Amino acid sequence: MTSQSSSFTIRHASPKDLSHLSDVLTESFYRSTDRQGNFLRRCLTDWVYPLLRYGIMLDLSSRFNENTPCYACLVATHPANEFQAIASLEICMRYVPLKTNHEFWLDRDMHEHPYIFNLAVHPRWRRRGVAKQLLLAAEQTVKQWGFSRLYMHVLEDNQPARSLYDRIGYRLHIQEGAVSYWLLGRPRRFLLQKKF
Ligand SMILES: CC(C)(COP(=O)(O)OP(=O)(O)OC[C@H]1O[C@@H](n2cnc3c(N)ncnc32)[C@H](O)[C@@H]1OP(=O)(O)O)[C@@H](O)C(=O)NCCC(=O)NCCS
Incomplete structure (x- = not known):
């Protein structure tokens, strides 16, 4: 699968993308963008960065090698360097509650559905429509698998x-996470759904 619109190309990841993908994920989820932030925290992040990156690379690599049905990792590249992944997302199957928030207490039936995780765009490439393009490509992928819904989690903040x-x-x-929200002030997790 390859889709090209605007200036980015979306394709399935290969083991050759592992290094760039680990950079994108580590930069997106662990590097603080707060330049005025705590100096000590930034130093600590810089110090543990290679370890985090290595752990992420191992996780990705094991998912690539598992050959699980209905698993996909999509990457975005720019024509200037088609070998450098600048963004990615993963799709897997996951049990989610059938009922919405309101009805969940009455019926906790869980069903397996395609689920998006690890959506990340390298900070240098943000606000250019890359994530939007990846998400639309994910819909095409799960349609080909025979599904018409996608789920994902997002933190309230x-x-x-x-x-x-x-x-x-x-x-x-x-x-989700109402208890830790009320007791510890932690952000809640929202499970989102799209039907298409
Ligand atoms: C969230 C993230 C994936 C967005 O990627 P992106 O490529 O910049 O998003 P897009 O350019 O496709 O944005 C499409 C639309 O989403 C909204 N949007 C995206 N980033 C936004 C921002 N920082 N503030 C407000 N709206 C934003 C806008 O409506 C935007 O359209 P516009 O640029 O025409 O206004 C990116 O910021 C990221 O990697 N964040 C860190 C990792 C992360 O939080 N992943 C999600 C985990 S649930």
Whole structure:
């Protein structure tokens, strides 16, 4: 599968992408963008960065080698360097509650559905429509698998991701983490759903 619109290409990842993908994920999920932030915390992040990156690379590599049915890792590249992945997302099968937030207490039936995780765009390539393009390509992939719904989690305080998902048509399915929200002030997790 290869899709090309605007200036980016979306394709399935290969083991050759492992190094770039580990960079994208580590930069996106562990590097603090807060330049004024705690100096000690930034030093610590710089120090553990190679370890985090290595751990992420091992995880990715084992998922690539498992040959699980209905697993995909999509990457985006720019024509300037088609070998360098600048963004990615993964899709797997996951049990999710059938009922919405309101009805969940009455019926906790779980069903297996395609689920997106690890969506990340390298900071240098953000706000150019790359994530949107990856998410639309993910829909095409799961349609080919015979499904018509996609799920994903987002943290309550991840405003960029929430705006993106809302814009593309993902809607709240279940709110999770109410106890740690009320007791510890931790952000809740929202399970989102899109039907197509
Ligand atoms: C969230 C993330 C994937 C968005 O990637 P992106 O390629 O910049 O997103 P896009 O350019 O496709 O954005 C499409 C739309 O989403 C919304 N959006 C994206 N980033 C936004 C931001 N920082 N603030 C407000 N809205 C935003 C906008 O509506 C945007 O359209 P516009 O640029 O025309 O206004 C990226 O910021 C990222 O990698 N973040 C760190 C990892 C992460 O949080 N992943 C999600 C885990 S749930």
